[in-house]
Amino acid sequence: MTTTPDKTTENAGAVERAGGVELVTVTIDGIQVSVPKDTLVIRAAEQIGVQIPRFCDHPLLAPAGACRQCLVDIPDAGNGRGFPKPQASCTLPVAEGMVVNSQVTSQVADKAQQGVMELLLINHPLDCPVCDKGGECPLQNQAMSNGRGESRFSDERNRGVKRTFPKPINLSPNILLDRERCIVCQRCTRFADEIAGDPFIELLERGAQQQVGIAEDAPFLSYFSGNVIQICPVGALTSEQYRFRSRPFDLVSATGIAEHDACGSAIRIDHRRGKVMRRLAGNDPQVNEEWITDKDRFAFAYAHLDDRLTYPQVREPSTSSGQRGELRPASWPEAFTVAARGLAAAKQAGGVGVLTGGRLTVEDAYAYSKFARVALGTNDIDFRARPLSAEETAFLAAHVANTGIDAPTRDGRRPVSYDDLETATTVVLAGLEPEDEAGTIFLRLRKSVRAGGTRVIGLSPYSTRGLRKLSARVVLTAPGDEAAALRDLGDELDAGTVLLVGERLATVPGALSAAAAVAASSGARLAWVPRRAGDRGAVEAGCLPNLLPGGRPAIDAGARVDAAAAWGLDSLPEAEGRDADAIVAALAAGELSGLVVAGVDPDDTADPAATRAAIEAAGFVVAFDLRATEVTDAADVVFPVAPVTDKSGSFVNWEGRVRSWDAALRNPASLPELRALAGIAEQLGTPLGFKTVEEARAELQQLGPWDGARSTSLEAVPQRPSPDRSTGELVLATWKQMIDNGRMQDGDKFLKATGRTPVALVSRALYDEHGPTISLTGDRGSMTLPAEIADDLVDGVVWVPANSVGNGVLADLASPGTTVTITGGMGERGTA
Known part of the structure; x- marks a missing residue:
């Protein structure tokens, strides 16, 4: 953008170009500004600091011109660019030489905007004191800044009777509609149709009776429905969960990162008196733009349920008859001591395995990784509390660790980012259903597909709802046949292709190695998309049996020396450790005596019955969790952990982008895992060297990524027999x-x-x-x-x-x- 004083120059009518982009010059409120061709007038005004009032306009939605609040005066400047009446600035592209006068400099524009506001308020109820939007309402604000001081809606003419409807209407179990508040701006219907691809809500009736509604048998069941609440400018759409629960000015806001998937979406956490009241989408153009899934928006009550753990517990000694003792409350120092004593004995008896799960922050994952090597002397650690394979173990080391957007470029291949999903000629989805498993990826792909920029190819056993909304070409693939399907696609892929592989490919024989080979031969860029928020960070932190932090191979002598020196040790375990399945098998067989487990649900693991048997067979179990589970019930020492709202931390999203946040709440009843691990390590005589999130983060950053050689060979999973x-x-x-x-x-x-x-x-x-x-x-x-x-x-x-x-x-x-x-x-x- 360039601005100059409003004056005529010899080449005023010439078309400028900047960086290959065609520019046009317009004058807005006496200031000349050069903007790209086809820029809307309302956007050009924003670039010089002029805020034109609006309701229907949204930068991520197609122009509608529905509310007419953004009217501006465009006089004829002698070049044929003028209009006899005020125009909607949200639908009108700029033209060379155009002169625009907003409400700031034009009485015509100001009067037009006041008139539109007066019309909107004819039927809009003045129920601000009870409306959820009250205090953060664009209609409230703009009625004051761009409306009349007095209403002409007088009792003498119409007795002040406004249009009313029965209320509220349940558009879905989550979304309620107060129809009398609606100003028919169409933001909600446009979002549902354009962004989410779920046009369950639509405008009904005509004229003064026009309203938002749904079909009787088709509620607004969309994974992204909560976004319409946030973008509604008048409080017509509200949340069943939050409705009448609080006032905006009673809330304290904090930024955060969504913890339910690997997308790394920015969120805003609003809390009051130590309790989260609602969550909203944050504005992050590089990641989730202004949208989040309903899961990210509404699924936060788990941290406040009655079964939340609020104090450490230790198990009483077994009775004289051999009956196992009960868990009882304990102080933190006592729990550290008991845990250290039990783990020391288990380490001496056969060793200890560590299962961390995929929900950890990077800092907590790093603490588990260091605790396993320094305090327990083992590489038996794995975050994958799900079906896995030896091929995946090697794939993560070779093609995922230290390859993200925040890591140095390796082998001259630029890492995949969200922006690449919009610029790629083709995106291939293998073992990944983004609408279910990575909502932000789905929305970015849909945005690109609608713009005509990206072709999506999905390997799937059927045409899913999400793939249909992406207009994807579906390569019908039975489970187990993904490797062959990827090889068949190889000739169609090129350097403009992005290949996204989900964690479900882990157990498909040869699929991950096929994906790597196809990417290498075609020039396509490869990215791994796990389901859980902590998975990618766990790879970088070394929560794998074959990796130390920073992508250091555990069996590489140089890598071990590098890590040992940073940690002040003489040596580290040399042998590659057991993966999660092998840890479970070793516990059941008595080859391991102890287990440290964090947030693992046995029903998510590759063999739930085997996992339960392993926990039962373990001689000593230390469990870390937020809420009581069957694992904590079986443990010998239980540590309560802090949810993401109660601690600072970082996630690494699927791009490899580090997403950090500060604690929104302070709850002394629980601690970050790293603090408890540090306490146990001190009792074992092997201090971790940090006790706070900031100290752990600084140490991990100082350790840095491994820049030495690494293996790229992948071990294939044995082929399953074809069904009879x-x-x-x-x-x-x-x-x-x-x-x-x-x-x-x-x-x-x-x-x-x-x-x-x-x-x-x-x-x-x-x-x-x-x-x-x-x-x-x-x-x-x-x-x-x-x-x-x-x-x-x-x-x-x-x-x-x-x-x-x-x-x-x-x-x-x-x-x-x-x-x-x-x-x-x-x-x-x-x-x-």
Whole structure:
């Protein structure tokens, strides 16, 4: 942008160019400004500091010109660029030589804006004292700044009667509509249609009766519906969870990062009297822009439930009859001492394994990584509390660790970022359903697809709702066949391609090595997208059996010397450690005697029954968690940990971008894991060297990334046998839906009610054979579900949601990619 005083020059009509962008020069309130061609007048005015009032306008939505509040005066300057009447600045592109007068300099514009405001207030109720938007309402603010001081809506003419409707209307379990407040700006309907791709809400009726509504049998069930509450400028749309709970001026706001997925979305946390009242989307153009998922917005009640742990616990000694003692409250120093004594004995007896889960901040993950090596003398540590493979272990070391956007460029290949999703010619999704597993990625892809910039190719067993909304080309792929599908796609990919692989590829034989090979041969850029917020940071922090912090190979002598020197040690364990599955097996076999476990749900692990048996078999268990679980109930020492609102920290998102925040609340009842680990390490005589988040962060930064050689070979998972179709076996396809039975979604019944109905997707032939209700039986049990037809589902495959029924697919049915049998239920048959 360039600005100059308003004066005529010899080349005033010439078209300027800056950086290859065509510029036009306009005059706004007496100031000349050069802006890119097709810039809207309202945006050009913002560049010189003129704020034109508006309601329908939003920089991320297509222009609508619905509210007319942004009217400006554009007189004829002798060049044919003028208009006889005020114009909506939110829909009008600038033109060379145009003269614009806003409400600041033009009585015509000011009068027009006051008139529009008066019309909007004719039917809008003056219920600001009880409206959730009161105190942060654009209509309130602009009625004062750009409206009349007195109303002409007098009792003599119409007795002051305003339009009313029954209220509120439930657009969904989460979203309530007060129709009399609506000014029909269309922000909500445009968001649903353009951004989320869920046009369940629409404008109904016409004229004075026009209103927002839904079909009777189609509620606004979108994973992104909460955004319409935030962008509604008048309080017509409110949250069932927050409605009438607080006033904006009673709240204290803090910035944060969403903890439910690996997207790293910026959020705003509003709290009062030590309790979070609501969460809003933060404005971060590089990541989530101004949108977040409903899970990020509403799923925060888990930290305030009655089962939250608020003090350490230790187990009493066993009774004389051999009965196990009960857990009892303990002080922090006592818990440190008991934990250290038990772990020392377990280390001496056979060793200790460490399972950290994927919810940790980078600083806490680093503390676990250092604790395992320094205090326990082992590389038996893994964050992957889910199905995994040896191939993935090598893949993370070779292609993920120290490759992100905040890491030095390696091998001359630029890391993948959100912006690349909008500039790539093709984005391939393998083992990843972004609408369910990475909502911000889905929205950025949809934005690019709508702009005509990106082609999406998805490897999937059927055309999912999310892939259809991305206009994706679906390569129908049965679980286990992803490696072959990727190789077949190789000739179509080039340097303009981004290949996103999800964690579900971990157990597909050869899929990760195929993805790496295809990316290398085609020039495509490769990125790994895990599900949980702490997964990528755990890789960088060294919570893997083959990696030390900073991507240092655990079996590389130079890397060990480097880390040992930084930690003030003579040496570190030389042998590569056990992964999560091997730790579980070693505990069950008595090869390991102790376990340190953090936030792991056995039902999420590769073999839930084996995980439970391993915890039972362990001689000594130290558990870290936010809430009471079956793991904490079985532990010998339990430490309460702080939720993300109660501590500072950082996540590393899928890009490798570090996302840090400061504590919003202070709760002395729980501590960051790193503080408890430091306390145990001191009792063991092996101090970690830090006790605060800031100290741990500084040490990790000082340690830095490994710049030495690393292995790029991947060990393939043994091929699974193909199912025997003659016996009626089907391959099980599954992944978690965004809203499901996850423990971090507990406590909000309204959010829970928006989850998609769990169904089993089958082919038309199977539906006709078995009916509308089916029972599936695997090697771990059975489950019965309503059936729906997926017309393009790969033959011989059945899909079910992973964590929406019972204890979940892994616990109650079978492992993904293995076989199940199907039998029919009772009921009338037909199409779904």
